[in-house]
Amino acid sequence: MKKWLVVILIIICGAVFTRALDLVPFELVHIPPSTQRLGGDSAKGFQYLTNGDYVKGGIPFNLFLLGMGKDSRNLLQREGKNEKLSHEYTAITAPNGEVLVAPNCLQCHAQVLDNQLYVGLGNSLIDFTHNEKLNIGKLKKLEALLKLTAPRKYEAAKSFIEVTKAIGPYLETEVKGVNAADRLAALLAAHRDPVTFKWTGTPALEIPAQVIPTDVPAWWLLKKKNAMFYNGFGRGDFGRFLMASNLLTVNDTAESREVDAHMPDVLAFIYGLQAPKYPGTIDQPLARKGESIFVNNCAKCHGTYGDSATYPNLLVPQHIIKTDSMLYTSNYSNPQFVEWFNKSWFTTGDHPAKLEPFAGYIAPPLDGIWITAPYLHNGSVPDLESLLNSKLRPQYWSRDFDNPIYHKDIPGWTYTRESRPGKKNIYNTDLPGYSNKGHYFGDKFSNEERRALIEYLKTL
Numbered sequence: 346m347k348k349w350l351v352v353i354l355i356i357i358c359g360a361v362f363t364r365a366l367d368l369v370p371f372e373l374v375h376i377p378p379s380t381q382r383l384g385g386d387s388a389k390g391f392q393y394l395t396n397g398d399y400v401k402g403g404i405p406f407n408l409f410l411l412g413m414g415k416d417s418r419n420l421l422q423r424e425g426k427n428e429k430l431s432h433e434y435t436a437i438t439a440p441n442g443e444v445l446v447a448p449n450c451l452q453c454h455a456q457v458l459d460n461q462l463y464v465g466l467g468n469s470l471i472d473f474t475h476n477e478k479l480n481i482g483k484l485k486k487l488e489a490l491l492k493l494t495a496p497r498k499y500e501a502a503k504s505f506i507e508v509t510k511a512i513g514p515y516l517e518t519e520v521k522g523v524n525a526a527d528r529l530a531a532l533l534a535a536h537r538d539p540v541t542f543k544w545t546g547t548p549a550l551e552i553p554a555q556v557i558p559t560d561v562p563a564w565w566l567l568k569k570k571n572a573m574f575y576n577g578f579g580r581g582d583f584g585r586f587l588m589a590s591n592l593l594t595v596n597d598t599a600e601s602r603e604v605d606a607h608m609p610d611v612l613a614f615i616y617g618l619q620a621p622k623y624p625g626t627i628d629q630p631l632a633r634k635g636e637s638i639f640v641n642n643c644a645k646c647h648g649t650y651g652d653s654a655t656y657p658n659l660l661v662p663q664h665i666i667k668t669d670s671m672l673y674t675s676n677y678s679n680p681q682f683v684e685w686f687n688k689s690w691f692t693t694g695d696h697p698a699k700l701e702p703f704a705g706y707i708a709p710p711l712d713g714i715w716i717t718a719p720y721l722h723n724g725s726v727p728d729l730e731s732l733l734n735s736k737l738r739p740q741y742w743s744r745d746f747d748n749p750i751y752h753k754d755i756p757g758w759t760y761t762r763e764s765r766p767g768k769k770n771i772y773n774t775d776l777p778g779y780s781n782k783g784h785y786f787g788d789k790f791s792n793e794e795r796r797a798l799i800e801y802l803k804t805l
């Protein structure tokens with residue numbers, strides 16, 4: 346009789362202890378707010394992002410059109426030479442008067458879905474495989490042609506060509522749809538003096554062999570965050586991080602100061618972005634059930650939504666989140682890049698920034714989560730159903746990059762489960778940095794609870 350009593354007590358205490366663990370915030374780390382430059386002009390920020398010369402080099406305009414063709418959609422409704430360019434590029438004028446085409450921020454921070462351009466949505470269709478974004482072979486042919494036939498155009502494009510030849514071979518990802526932004530930042534830092542930003546042809550820092558993939562977070566989430574990047578290590582002035590693309594072609598910190606002056610306007614535009622509303626029909630009674638599930642299980646990390654929205658800005662240690670660790674561990678295994686930034690021009694002045702590594706990842710806000718597939722920080726999970734039920738996550742999966750189809754009911758990308766890896770359009774979760782493990786919190790729900798939770802997430 347006593348043995349049975351002991352067993353019953355153990356079961357009861359175990360249940361109470363398990364429930365207590367659900368309520369305790371584990372070892373979560375709160376990110377304190379940083380002082381930001383406010384009061385910018387949103388309209389000026391949009392104008393600068395889409396027409397500005399923060400990237401100060403590129404390819405001669407006429408040759409760019411010859412190779413790429415005119416984009417007739419004009420999704421940004423721009424005028425002049427920009428009217429002929431995709432939203433991903435901007436026409437700028439070089440110091441010698443030649444017109445160049447430079448990449449802009451919307452290469453990574455905008456995406457076309459169902460013929461509509463969503464500015465601020467991370468571009469999950471980008472292709473960094475086989476140097477598709479920076480094709481070195483074609484660039485060398487262009488360089489030879491310009492030297493021979495158009496010396497003024499070559500002089501205008503020279504710095505961009507030089508930088509691109511140096512970094513292009515090291516930006517290749519294993520699959521389509523993931524971003525090499527972290528690698529790009531490391532390469533540019535390796536070739537630039539941290540104080541003067543002067544370019545050197547030979548890298549001064551050791552460059553790791555591995556290109557670590559990331560998915561691009563939505564810009565409209567930034568207004569809620571106290572730190573930038575998936576591991577929350579971007580502290581201080583956000584404008585300093587936003588202008589990092591300027592390192593692609595900047596000549597010195599005098600140019601950087603000019604770009605930096607526009608960052609309050611850029612931030613004002615980004616802060617004004619709202620998550621797009623779900624376009625389909627939502628089952629409201631089911632969504633209300635899902636809201637209760639969310640509030641009781643997810644809100645402590647991801648915040649609350651509606652009229653009294655809150656966001657806790659919490660970092661989740663690796664042993665809790667269990668997602669692929671290569672992104673954050675790179676900060677510890679390659680500290681030279683963190684050290685470069687933290688002694689660079691970016692840390693100077695009255696609005697400095699700095700990097701503070703953390704062994705884990707931030708629990709992001711979920712505004713507009715219905716449109717931000719694929720999920721996890723490396724884009725390894727194609728839809729919300731798989732995110733909330735790890736047994737459904739495909740080991741290998743592909744999607745049509747030429748005619749992509751977004752499944753809004755689940756929601757997520759329409760994909761094909763593959764039996765083996767191989768092609769570049771097949772996501773391979775066996776690769777280092779590409780794992781789809783972790784974030785198992787949805788596994789405890791029933792199928793009915795998950796359906797209700799997904800219905801609620803559509804409302805965010």
